Amino acid sequence: MTDSLLTVDQAAARLGTTARFPRRLIAERRIAFVRVGSHVRIKESALVAYIEGNTVQPIRRRSRLGRAA
Template sequence: MTDLLLTVDQAAERLGTTARFPRRLIAERRIAFVKVGSHVRIKESALAAYIEGHTVQPVRRRSRLGRAA
């Protein structure tokens, strides 16, 4: 299976942000990246892993009905 290498702009588009955000992630070493000569690329799987790792699940609240105040 081939893992696509995304440019910073492509990664930003998939995240719905400006290019500054993935550049900051790279600079802070918060996402895995590949250096191809002087170019920086982000593997599609690394971007998916970042998104999965930072996804917050909703909290299920119990109903207050039937409880004494």
């Protein structure tokens, strides 16, 4: 299986942000990236791992019986 290399603009589109956000992630070394000559690419799997690693799960609370919300 080959892992696609995404440009910064493509990664930003998948994240729903501007290109500045993935560039900042790269500069802060918060996401894995590949340098191809003078170009920077992000592996699709690295982007998925970043999203999964920063996904916050909802808190499940036990309901109080007999009380209204």
